[in-house]
Amino acid sequence: MHADGVNFIPVVNRFGSSQSGEKKELVVLFDSSNVVKRYSMSVSDVTVKTGIFNQ
Template identity: 55%
Template sequence: MRTALIAIAMASLLAGCASYGNQKLGDETEASVATKIHENETTQADLLSMLGSPTDKSFREDGREEWTYVYSEMSADAVNFIPFVGLFGTSNSGTLKKLNVIFNENDTVWRYAMTESDNDVKSGVFK
């Protein structure tokens, strides 16, 4: 009986976590990115080697290519595990990391910015 309860508790904890996006970005911080990406030096090939394919590629109005990397990690808040409370909504918290890189005409980094912010997703009465 005790083993079954431990297994159920572990499954509940594991089911409460989720991540999305570029796993390599998940290991980075604003400070670590600043040591790896250098304006007018780092190339597209360098970024692909470092982080892999971006989440999104687009072109700006000025014709410059922009790559976006995203990583999000969420965990279910403790309130979700209170019996019957889940009938009224859910509450999840985590971190969102986003790296935007704009390239110049010779495919080196022109400008970049990384942000890391708290991220909350709530539904029902928890909004």
């Protein structure tokens, strides 16, 4: 995650903040012998906002 530009604007940053980044998720499925049966990897953009920017 990294801070968005709005966080650096005086006065505006008192009303909220915004961060953006990337989420990576790995899912692994095992069979009954604990051998990997299937796997998948996904990547998605993520934005977290607080305060008035939460809308």
